[in-house]
Amino acid sequence: MRTGSAGLSWPLIVLLGVFALVRPVLNITGGMDVLSRPVGPVLVTGVISVVWLVAVVWWRSERPVGTLACAGLVYGVLAVALSAVLSPILHSELTGPLVTPGGTGVVMVLLVNACWGAVVGLVASAVGSRLRRVGR
Structure with missing residues (x-):
């Protein structure tokens, strides 16, 4: 995938962000209830995280932390x-x-999800480095 001047692949970023919408869609449709709580949300978040990790390693993202954040x-x-x-x-x-006072809800949603992506990106960076060392 093409990368911008900052080493970020915006098509990959948008694709992974859209993919993560599976989580709220499962909440809305009742699919998360089928998986049971609290296991369902944790399982879905784990699957999304693994997909994100594999995607940035597979496409050899120059900046996996920034990409996933x-x-x-x-x-x-x-x-x-x-x-x-x-x-x-x-x-x-x-x-x-959107209904939280002062916009704190939106800020927290963005902060939590950026941190989630950054943590997965750190793991992806370590995995990618390890794979490059082994592949020499």
Whole structure:
């Protein structure tokens, strides 16, 4: 995939951010209840994390930490937007991070998801380095 001047692949970032929407979609559709709680959310988050890790290692991302932190931000923005669109339809009122005082809910969604991506990126960086050493 093409990388920008900062060594980030924006198509990959957007693709991974969109992929992570499987989590809120499962919540909305009741799929998370089928998986049971609290196991379902942890399992889905783990699967998303593994997919993210494999993707940046497979495509040999120059900056896996930055790539996945940005993917987390893309996911966060999309999840907030999805909540803003669907909560009035499903609950007859706006709910979610947009209704928190001072925008703290949105900030926390973005911060948590950027951190999640960065942590997975750190693991991916270590895995990628290890694979490059072994492959010499």
